[in-house]
Amino acid sequence: MPDPWRLLPVYEGTGAEHMAIDSWLLDQHVKGLQPSCLRFYTWRSPTISLGYHQRQFPDFWNTLQWQGQPLDLVRRPTGGRAVLHQGDLTYALITSGLSGSRREIYRQLCQFLIEGWQRLGVELTFGAAGRGYIHKPNCFGTATAADLVMHDGYKLIGSAQVYRDGCVLQHGSMRLRPDSELFERVFDEKIVPPNILKSVLTAEGMNEIVTVLAQAAQEILGVAFAVQPLTAIEIHCASTGHPPKLERLSD
DSSP: OOOOEEEEEEEEEOHHHHHHHHHHHHHHHHTTSSOOEEEEEEESSOEEEEOTTOOOOOGGGGGOEETTEEOEEEEOSSOSOBEEESSEEEEEEEEEOOOSOHHHHHHHHHHHHHHHHHHTTOOOEEOOOOGGGGGOSBGGGSOOTTSEEOTTSOEEEEEEEEEETTEEEEEEEEEOSOOHHHHHHHHSOOOOOOHHHHHHHHHHHHHHHHHHHHHHHHHHHTOOEEEOOOOHHHHHHHHHSSOOOOOOOOO
16 A cells, blocks of 8 residues: 555645745655645735746735735745635645656646535536736636636636656645635736635535545545644744754753
């Protein structure tokens, strides 16, 4: 039997924490110090994450405020365009040893999302936009062939990848409860979540969604999960790059 994957339950943190944790878990997996893993997380406050190579974005994002607080602006270790993290659920999957092209691996890793949301009553398919999307700073402004959309075209999930020494990090945002006013302020675009999504959230709740997606991942990927939350030391190591100092005990 293959070694179990680590399943990290939902953790709410800052944007900087989340990007550091995803990168750290990938580096640890590359070094053989962490198994393959799947984690879910939410964002402590509204945050805009930029793709690793994204250099152009509106200047006002640097000073944008919402409800009296500045929006955080962070850079992801993966590519793609800007994502507004507010009312969303994010997943991160880290593994290695997969065969096929990067496109094939990407689609393979997305299957648990398609299956899980189908069990929740939401049908998802890959989008089909052309290359014009690259001129928009908003990741959710257009659904490409890499995105998962609902039957009415609503883009529910946008994901991105990065590879290091044969290991892959794929993470993505599930747009569940976006604030339409904030979304319009950031991207100058309107957003109206479908009614079916609202009913799923009311009936199931965030924890149930995570449970269903994790179960689908086990079956689709053919793995077993060992539930192991992030420890305080791991969060510290990821955020600072080194373990915490131990205080000397008095005699």
